[in-house]
Amino acid sequence: MxxxxxxxxxxxxxxxxxxxxxxxxxxxxxxxxxxxxxxxxxxxxxxxxxxxxxxxxxxxxxxxxxxxxxxxxxxxxxxxxxxxxxxxxxxxxxxxxxxxxxxxxxxxxxxxxxxxxxxxxxxxxxxxxxxxxxxxxxxxxxxxxxxxxxxxxxxxxxxxxxxxxxxxxxxxxxxxxxxxxxxxxxxxxxxxxxxxxxxxxxxxxxxxxxxxxxLPVKLKSLKPKTKHFNFIVFIFNEGETIIEKREGKGIWQNLYQFPLIETETSTSFDTMHSLLEKHELIPSSNYDLTLYNEEAIVHKLSHQHLHTKFWIVAIDSLASKGVSVDIIKDYPVPVLLSNFIEEFNF
DNA sequence: AAGTCGGGGGC
DNA sequence: GCCCCAGACTT
Incomplete structure (x- = not known):
C-alpha cells in the first residue's frame, strides 16, 4: 500500500x-x-x-x-x-x-x-x-x-x-x-x-x-540575548497609573505596558533614582520609590531573556494624564505584565 | 540566507 | 536546560 x-x-x-x-x-x-x-x-x-x-x-x-x-x-x-x-x-x-x-x-x-x-x-x-x-x-x-x-x-x-x-x-x-x-x-x-x-x-x-x-535535522538557533527591563509603575491621583502603547518594530508591537526603562545591566536603587530624576514624566523629585521584586523576574522568549524589575513610584502629580487602574485590564498587554497586574492587585 | 517574533509544555 | 509547536515576515 x-x-x-x-x-x-x-x-x-x-x-x-x-x-x-x-x-x-x-x-x-x-x-x-x-x-x-x-x-x-x-x-x-x-x-x-x-x-x-x-x-x-x-x-x-x-x-x-x-x-x-x-x-x-x-x-x-x-x-x-x-x-x-x-x-x-x-x-x-x-x-x-x-x-x-x-x-x-x-x-x-x-x-x-x-x-x-x-x-x-x-x-x-x-x-x-x-x-x-x-x-x-x-x-x-x-x-x-x-x-x-x-x-x-x-x-x-x-x-x-x-x-x-x-x-x-x-x-x-x-x-x-x-x-x-x-x-x-x-x-x-x-x-x-x-x-x-x-x-x-x-x-x-x-x-x-x-x-x-x-531526524529531522535542524540547524541550531542562536542563544537568546539577555535584556534588563525596568517597568515604572506609577501610582497617583488615588488609583491612577500610566500605560503606554508599544510602538516601533520589536516585540509586543501595539500592546500596552508601563513606562519602560531598559538598562545594560541589573539596575540598583541608586541607579533607578538617578534615572527617574531626569524622567520626562516626573516634574519633581518628590516621590516614593519601592522595588516590587527584589529578584528579577526572568521572562523567557525565543530570542530574548527579559530580566525584569517592577519599580513602584508613588507620586503627587505627573506631567501626563493617567488611566484608572480599574480599566488597565481592558488593554492588551504581554503575559509578563498581566501576571504582574494580577499579582500586584493595585 | 539569517534573524525576528511569544508563550507553553515535554522530557 | 533544550527542543518543539498546523510559520510568516523582514533584512
Missing part, C-alpha cells in the same frame, strides 16, 4: 474531533490556521472558540478595533498574527466585498498567509492540490524517506515541499494534508514515538537505520 493510502486510512480511525474539522467555511479554517501557527492545538483551541464566538464572520472581525483583537489574542504570542489577521479581514471586506479568496494564489496575498496556510485553506476548503509542509510533515517525511537535509534552510524547504507535492493525491488533497499532519502530531512524535505500532514501519528508512531520534 502506498504511503498516501496508509496515512489516510490511519487518519480515518485516529483523527481527533476538532471544531475546524466540522466546517469548510474558509473564514473559520483561516482563523484556525493562523491561530495554530507555531502553536499546539491544546493551546490554540480556547482562542479559536473565543474568536469564532466574538467574530462569527469576517465582517465582525473587520469591524473590530485592532486593540480589541489584540486583547482577545493576549497570551497566545506572535502578535503579528493578530495584527495581520485583522488587517486581512479589513482587506477582504473592503476590497473583496467580504468574499474569501478561493485559491492558493489569491490566498497568498493575505497578510500573515504564507505557503503553508494558503495550501491548507486551498486544500481543505476548495480541494486544490497543494501540499502542506509544517513541522509535522517535515518530521514524517524526513524519517520515512531518511532525508537529512536541514529543514530550516531554503534547500530543505524546497525539497520537502516538492516531495509532499509528489505524494499528495488529486483525489483527496485536503484529507491527505490533514492525515499527514495528524500522523506527525500523534504517531510520529518528536520524541519517543512508539514505532512498534506504526503503520509505516515497513518502509521507514529512519527506523531501519535507527536514526529516528536524529
Amino acid at each position: 502506498i504511503i498516501n493510502n496508509i496515512l489516510t486510512s490511519w487518519y480515518s480511525v485516529n483523527k481527533r474531533d476538532l471544531p475546524w474539522r466540522r466546517t469548510t467555511n474558509p473564514y473559520f479554517i483561516w482563523l484556525s490556521e493562523i491561530i495554530l501557527q507555531q502553536t499546539k492545538i491544546e493551546q490554540g483551541l480556547p482562542y479559536y472558540e473565543a474568536f469564532v464566538t466574538k467574530y462569527p464572520s469576517v465582517f465582525d472581525l473587520a469591524n473590530a478595533s485592532e486593540s480589541e483583537v489584540l486583547k482577545l489574542w493576549q497570551g497566545l504570542g506572535y502578535y503579528s498574527r493578530a495584527r495581520n489577521l485583522h488587517a486581512s479581514a479589513k482587506y477582504i471586506v473592503a476590497e473583496l466585498d467580504g468574499v474569501f479568496p478561493n485559491n492558493y494564489k489569491d490566498l497568498l496575498k493575505l497578510k500573515g498567509v504564507g505557503d503553508y496556510t494558503a495550501s491548507a485553506i486551498a486544500s481543505f476548503c476548495f480541494d486544490e492540490v497543494c501540499a502542506v509542509v509544517d513541522g509535522n510533515v517535515y518530521r514524517v517525511l524526513s524519517r520515512y524517506f531518511g532525508i537529512d537535509t536541514p529543514i530550516n534552510t531554503s534547500q530543505g524547504n524546497k525539497e520537502f515541499k516538492a516531495l509532499a507535492q509528489k505524494l499528495i493525491s488529486p483525489k483527496n488533497p485536503g484529507e491527505f494534508n490533514q492525515a499527514i499532519m495528524e500522523f506527525g502530531a500523534r504517531q510520529c512524535k518528536p520524541s519517543n514515538p512508539d514505532c512498534t505500532v506504526c503503520p509505516l514501519q515497513d518502509g521507514c528508512m529512519a527506523l531501519q537505520k535507527n536514526s529516528i531520534s536524529d
Whole structure:
C-alpha cells in the first residue's frame, strides 16, 4: 500500500474531533490556521472558540478595533498574527466585498498567509492540490524517506515541499494534508514515538537505520540575548497609573505596558533614582520609590531573556494624564505584565 | 540566507 | 536546560 493510502486510512480511525474539522467555511479554517501557527492545538483551541464566538464572520472581525483583537489574542504570542489577521479581514471586506479568496494564489496575498496556510485553506476548503509542509510533515517525511537535509534552510524547504507535492493525491488533497499532519502530531512524535505500532514501519528508512531520534535535522538557533527591563509603575491621583502603547518594530508591537526603562545591566536603587530624576514624566523629585521584586523576574522568549524589575513610584502629580487602574485590564498587554497586574492587585 | 517574533509544555 | 509547536515576515 502506498504511503498516501496508509496515512489516510490511519487518519480515518485516529483523527481527533476538532471544531475546524466540522466546517469548510474558509473564514473559520483561516482563523484556525493562523491561530495554530507555531502553536499546539491544546493551546490554540480556547482562542479559536473565543474568536469564532466574538467574530462569527469576517465582517465582525473587520469591524473590530485592532486593540480589541489584540486583547482577545493576549497570551497566545506572535502578535503579528493578530495584527495581520485583522488587517486581512479589513482587506477582504473592503476590497473583496467580504468574499474569501478561493485559491492558493489569491490566498497568498493575505497578510500573515504564507505557503503553508494558503495550501491548507486551498486544500481543505476548495480541494486544490497543494501540499502542506509544517513541522509535522517535515518530521514524517524526513524519517520515512531518511532525508537529512536541514529543514530550516531554503534547500530543505524546497525539497520537502516538492516531495509532499509528489505524494499528495488529486483525489483527496485536503484529507491527505490533514492525515499527514495528524500522523506527525500523534504517531510520529518528536520524541519517543512508539514505532512498534506504526503503520509505516515497513518502509521507514529512519527506523531501519535507527536514526529516528536524529531526524529531522535542524540547524541550531542562536542563544537568546539577555535584556534588563525596568517597568515604572506609577501610582497617583488615588488609583491612577500610566500605560503606554508599544510602538516601533520589536516585540509586543501595539500592546500596552508601563513606562519602560531598559538598562545594560541589573539596575540598583541608586541607579533607578538617578534615572527617574531626569524622567520626562516626573516634574519633581518628590516621590516614593519601592522595588516590587527584589529578584528579577526572568521572562523567557525565543530570542530574548527579559530580566525584569517592577519599580513602584508613588507620586503627587505627573506631567501626563493617567488611566484608572480599574480599566488597565481592558488593554492588551504581554503575559509578563498581566501576571504582574494580577499579582500586584493595585 | 539569517534573524525576528511569544508563550507553553515535554522530557 | 533544550527542543518543539498546523510559520510568516523582514533584512
